[in-house]
Amino acid sequence: MSNVELIKKFYHAFKNNDQETYLALCDENIEWQLADGMPNGGKFVGKDAVFNEYFPKMLSNFKEFHAIPENISNMKDHIMVTGKYHGISNTGKSFDVSFSHVYHIQDNKIVQFRQFTDTDRIQESLN
Structure with missing residues (x-):
């Protein structure tokens, strides 16, 4: 599978909770x-830290x-x-914010993810 196909598969699986x-x-x-x-946010290392610590805590805001x-x-x-983040916070405020994600891939595995986005607009939706 190409690196582009790998990333497309990752987004599709994540969206579908696979x-x-x-x-x-x-x-x-x-x-x-x-x-x-x-x-x-911050920096998380290891699948457990990313998917069992970061994501549940972050998503609990929305x-x-x-x-x-x-x-x-x-x-x-x-x-x-x-692309775009689209969401509705627990306060009922919605947001649409552009993002850039950079993935580093080695041996058909994602080894690093870096996010670039306007976090102020996301934070504003929390208040």
Whole structure:
């Protein structure tokens, strides 16, 4: 599978809560680095830290939270995805915010994720 196909499969599996598939696409020691100011953000290392610590805590702030990829660019062992976050916080405020995600892939596994987004707009929805 190409790196672009791997990332498309990752987004599809995550959207559909297909944990077995999206976990299989990630390295055991994946590094997940969030933009400064992302709710419950920071840097997380390992599948357990990313998917059992970060995501449940972050998503608990929202009634809905969607990452909608719009463009996927192949850069050899890196893939850049641009798109929009759409969500509704627990306070009932909605947001649409652009993002860039950069994935590093080795041996058909995601080894690193880096997020770039306007966290201020996401934080504003929490108040």
